[in-house]
Amino acid sequence: MKIKWALLGAIFTIITVLTGCEPLMALDPKGPQAQTQANDIMLSIWIMSFIVIVVFAILVFMLIKYRASKQSKDYAPPHIEGSAVVEAICVGIPVLIVILLSFVSVQSNYKVEATPKGYEDKKPxxxxxxxxxxxxxxxxxxxxxxxxxxxxxxxxxxxxxxxxxxxxxxxxxxxxxxxxxxxxxxxxxxxxxxxxxxxxxxxxxxxxxxxxxxxxxxxxxxxxxxxxxxxxxxxxxxxxxxxxxxxxxxxxxxxxxxxxxxxxxxxxxxxxxxxGGGHNHGSSDxxxxxxxxxxxxxx
Incomplete structure (x- = not known):
């Protein structure tokens, strides 16, 4: 009981502290370049959050459904050679995530390395x-x-x-x-x-x-x-x-x-x-x- 109340108290304290924090400057953009980068950061955060939630949900489901207390003492799990579906999911989903983030990152890199859209014809x-x-x-x-x-x-x-x-x-x-x-x-x-x-x-x-x-x-x-x-x-x-x-x-x-x-x-x-100007990386002065x-x- 004491542990339960200690955990609830810790969670309440963390939430209270976090609600008082100012937004991260990188996530409070005031220009188009920063907005592009903030969008990429938030996309990555949402994808990673979704993965974490799904993994923990599956973990809780497996712990409850297949907990030892529901099986007889002489239970022996069936022999399984492998599952193509499970392997495809375990390998395919990370590959798709990497492809998506790579595509978004490359596009964003070209945007932030160039003059912002709408300002191309104006003198910088x-x-x-x-x-x-x-x-x-x-x-x-x-x-x-x-x-x-x-x-x-x-x-x-x-x-x-x-x-x-x-x-x-x-x-x-x-x-x-x-x-x-x-x-x-x-x-x-x-x-x-x-x-x-x-x-x-x-x-x-x-x-x-x-x-x-x-x-x-x-x-x-x-x-x-x-x-x-x-x-x-x-x-x-x-x-x-x-x-x-x-x-x-x-x-x-x-x-x-x-x-x-x-x-x-x-x-x-x-x-x-x-x-005669540059790239003399060995220069000491x-x-x-x-x-x-x-x-x-x-x-």
């Missing part, structure tokens, strides 16, 4: 998102501004992030806008996102990169494009210019708050793309290599 906002220990640097080349550890974006406009790193491999992730993608030191990866809903979102490095990893986060604010344009104008009036010396200081390992500059580091330290390339291009 290009942002170079680079990372260093343990900071995020966001360069807006067309707007000619740069921010550190925070990101402002317009809603209802395609976003094209160019990702790379000035340190170890990191992972750019805004859970409510889309899945993560890696940023590496000597090449650029591209991530397409869109924010449908104005609001503030959390972004972070989703790949362990040393002792400062836990605080390697950034804030994201999505706003109507009119407000975004006003913010750009305000930055150009009030922010200080980003110099090469200042950027060298920013690359030093450590944590910083949110910073804003006019100009971008792309002017004196080009990203690893284009002629991509910063110095980029400097040399920049000086060579100037001459």
């Amino acid at each position: 906002l290009i942002v170079y998102a680079s990372t260093s220990n343990w900071k995020w640097h966001f360069s807006y080349p067309e707007e000619d501004i740069e921010t550190v550890n925070y990101l402002y974006i317009p809603t209802d406009r395609a976003l094209e992030f160019k990702l790379y790193s000035y340190g170890p491999i990191t992972s750019f992730w805004i859970p409510q806008l889309g899945g993560q993608k890696y940023a590496m030191s000597d090449m650029i990866t591209t991530l397409h996102l869109v924010a449908d809903v104005p609001g503030e979102y959390m972004g972070r490095n989703a790949n362990f990169s040393g002792k400062g990893f836990a605080e390697n986060t950034f804030n994201v604010k999505a706003m109507p494009e009119v407000e975004f344009d006003q913010w750009v104008k305000e930055v150009k009036k009030t922010a200080k210019p980003l110099t090469e010396e200042k950027f060298d200081e920013l690359l030093e390992p450590g944590h910083l708050g949110q910073l804003t500059f006019t100009g971008t580091h792309l002017e004196f330290l080009p990203p690893p793309e284009g002629e 991509s910063h110095e290599g980029s400097k040399e390339e920049s000086e060579h291009n100037q001459h």
Whole structure:
């Protein structure tokens, strides 16, 4: 009796705690890419839940129907060579599930790797998102501004992030806008996102990169494009210019708050793309290599 009440109390406590939890950010999408991925996650959860429920139902049925108390002491089960039907079910159903999930995953992968549907003919906002220990640097080349550890974006406009790193491999992730993608030191990866809903979102490095990893986060604010344009104008009036010396200081390992500059580091330290630009994975100092390339291009 005591065990029964203990189990009921534990179940009640778990349900009470779970009802107070906020929804997972990955399952609270605010953009088409995130919505596609959330749909895939929920499909997987429903399929797995159905399988678990069916298996446990069969288990309970078998335990009750064939429990030892209903058989005589001298009962001997019949000899069975095998059942083609049972084997087909045991093998066929998992194969069908894998085929279904593979088909859905491949389709979704093509969707999230491309410009979101409906935005193909519109000019995207290009942002170079680079990372260093343990900071995020966001360069807006067309707007000619740069921010550190925070990101402002317009809603209802395609976003094209160019990702790379000035340190170890990191992972750019805004859970409510889309899945993560890696940023590496000597090449650029591209991530397409869109924010449908104005609001503030959390972004972070989703790949362990040393002792400062836990605080390697950034804030994201999505706003109507009119407000975004006003913010750009305000930055150009009030922010200080980003110099090469200042950027060298920013690359030093450590944590910083949110910073804003006019100009971008792309002017004196080009990203690893284009002629002579990338895939030098053996390089121990991509910063110095980029400097040399920049000086060579100037001459």
